[in-house]
Amino acid sequence: MYNLIGAGLIVIGAGIGLGQIGGKAMEGIARQPEATGKIQTAMIIIAALLEGLAFGALFLGK
Amino acid sequence: MKIAQKSIKFILIVVVAFFTSVNFAAISEKNQDNQSDGGRVNTKEEVEAYILHHIKDSHDFSLFSYTSDAGERKHVGFPLPIILWTSEGLVTFMSSNFHHNDDGHVIVEKNGLKFAKIHSKIYELNKGASEVTFDETHHAKNAHKVLDFSITKSVVGVLLIGFLLLLWFSSLARQYKTQKIPTGFARVLEPLVIYVRDEIARPNIGEKHYRRFTGYLLTVFFFIWTLNLSGLTPLGFNVTGQLAVTGCLAIFTLVIYSVSGTKGYWMHMIWMPGVPVLIRPVLAIIELAGALLIKPFSLLVRLFANISAGHIVVMSLIAIMFTLKESLGVVGATGLSLVLSFFITLIEVLVAFLQAYIFTMLSALFIGMAVEDHAEHH
Numbered sequence: 001m002y003n004l005i006g007a008g009l010i011v012i013g014a015g016i017g018l019g020q021i022g023g024k025a026m027e028g029i030a031r032q033p034e035a036t037g038k039i040q041t042a043m044i045i046i047a048a049l050l051e052g053l054a055f056g057a058l059f060l061g062k
Numbered sequence: 063m064k065i066a067q068k069s070i071k072f073i074l075i076v077v078v079a080f081f082t083s084v085n086f087a088a089i090s091e092k093n094q095d096n097q098s099d100g101g102r103v104n105t106k107e108e109v110e111a112y113i114l115h116h117i118k119d120s121h122d123f124s125l126f127s128y129t130s131d132a133g134e135r136k137h138v139g140f141p142l143p144i145i146l147w148t149s150e151g152l153v154t155f156m157s158s159n160f161h162h163n164d165d166g167h168v169i170v171e172k173n174g175l176k177f178a179k180i181h182s183k184i185y186e187l188n189k190g191a192s193e194v195t196f197d198e199t200h201h202a203k204n205a206h207k208v209l210d211f212s213i214t215k216s217v218v219g220v221l222l223i224g225f226l227l228l229l230w231f232s233s234l235a236r237q238y239k240t241q242k243i244p245t246g247f248a249r250v251l252e253p254l255v256i257y258v259r260d261e262i263a264r265p266n267i268g269e270k271h272y273r274r275f276t277g278y279l280l281t282v283f284f285f286i287w288t289l290n291l292s293g294l295t296p297l298g299f300n301v302t303g304q305l306a307v308t309g310c311l312a313i314f315t316l317v318i319y320s321v322s323g324t325k326g327y328w329m330h331m332i333w334m335p336g337v338p339v340l341i342r343p344v345l346a347i348i349e350l351a352g353a354l355l356i357k358p359f360s361l362l363v364r365l366f367a368n369i370s371a372g373h374i375v376v377m378s379l380i381a382i383m384f385t386l387k388e389s390l391g392v393v394g395a396t397g398l399s400l401v402l403s404f405f406i407t408l409i410e411v412l413v414a415f416l417q418a419y420i421f422t423m424l425s426a427l428f429i430g431m432a433v434e435d436h437a438e439h440h
Contacts, residue, residue: 041423044423048420051368053360056359058367
C-alpha cells in the first residue's frame with residue numbers, strides 16, 4: 001500500500017521535473033533559435049538523468 | 063534481381079502478418095475454450111500471467127500455443143539446448159524434454175541425474191529423490207539450482223542480432239575498398255555511423271580522444287537499437303528488457319571509463335584539489351559512489367525499465383480486446399485495442415531509437431569526463 005503511494009509520488013515528482021525541463025528548453029529555443037541543437041542535447045541528457053532517478057526509485061520501491 | 067528482391071519483401075510481410083494474426087487468434091481461442099467450460103474465467107489473471115511470461119527469459123522458443131478441438135494444448139515453436147554444469151560435470155539435453163512443463167512435475171533423467179524446471183529455473187534433484195516436493199512457501203525442498211549456461215531465448219536473440227550486425231557492417235566496410243559511395247543497404251547504415259560519430263562521440267569526448275572510443279559507441283548503439291526493434295516484432299524477444307543484458311552493457315561502459323580515466327580524473331575524485339582538507343574525504347565517498355555505482359546503475363535500470371514497461375503497455379493494450387469484451391462488445395473492444403496498440407507501437411519505435419541514443423550518449427559523456435584534460439582548471 002505505502003509503496004504504491006510512494007510510486008505515485010515519484011511519478012508526480014518526475015512529471016513536474018520533466019515539465020520544467022521541457023518548458024525551459026522551449027523558452028530557451030524561442031529566445032535563441034540558433035542554439036536549438038545544443039539546448040536539445042542538454043535537455044535530453046537531463047531528462048534521461050531524471051528518468052534514471054525515477055526508474056531507480058520505482059524499481060527499488062516495487 | 064529487382065523481382066527477386068520484391069518477392070523476398072512480400073514473403074517477409076506475409077510471414078510477419080501471419081505470426082501476428084495467429085498470435086492473437088491463439089489468445090482468443092484460449093478464451094473461448096474457457097468460456098465454453100461454463101466456469102467463470104478470470105481473464106485479467108490470464109492476461110497478467112501471459113504478459114509476465116513474455117517479459118521473462120525462457121528455455122524454449124515458443125511462437126504461440128493453442129488448444130485443439132480435442133482439448134489438447136498445442137505449442138508451436140522450437141526447442142533450445144539446455145547446458146548445465148552440475149555436481150557431476152557438464153550435462154546437455156534439449157528443452158523439449160520438459161514438454162513445456164514449468165511447475166516441476168516433469169522429471170528429465172540424464173547421466174544418472176534428475177532435473178526439473180520450476181518457474182523457468184532448472185533444478186537438480188537430490189540423490190534418491192524421484193519427484194520434487196514443495197514446502198508451504200512453494201520452494202523446492204529436495205532439489206537445488208545448478209549453474210545454467212543454456213542457450214535461452216534471449217541468447218538466441220543476442221546471437222542472431224550479433225550475426226546480422228556482423229553481416230551488415232562487414233559488407234559496408236568491404237565496399238569502401240572499391241568505391242567511395244556505398245550501394246544498397248549500406249547506404250542506410252553510413253549516415254547512421256556518421257551521425258553517431260559526429261553528434262555523439264565527437265562533441266562529448268572531445269576532438270583529441272574520440273577516435274579511440276567511436277568503435278565501442280557504434281557497437282553499443284547498433285546492438286541496443288536492433289535488439290529494441292526486434293522486441294517489437296512478433297518473435298517476442300525481450301532481450302534489452304533483461305537485467306543481465308543491460309547490466310553487462312553498463313559494466314562494459316564502467317570498465318572503459320574507469321580504465322581510460324586520466325590521473326587528473328582519479329585525483330579529482332579521491333583528493334579534490336581546491337577544497338578544505340576536512341571536506342575532501344566526504345567528497346571522495348560521494349564521487350566514488352557516483353562514478354562506480356550510480357552511473358552504471360542508472361544506465362542499467364533506464365534501459366531495462368523503459369523496454370520492459372513498453373512491452374507491458376503494448377501487451378496490455380492488446381489485451382483490452384478480451385478484458386473489455388463484455389462491456390464494449392466485440393467490435394468496440396477490438397477497435398479500441400487496435401487503435402491504442404497501433405499508436406503505442408509507433409511510440410515504441412521512437413523509444414527504441416531514443417533509448418539506444420541515450421545509452422550511447424551517456425556512455426560518451428562519462429568517457430568524456432574521464433579522459434578530458436584537467437590541467438587548464440588550475
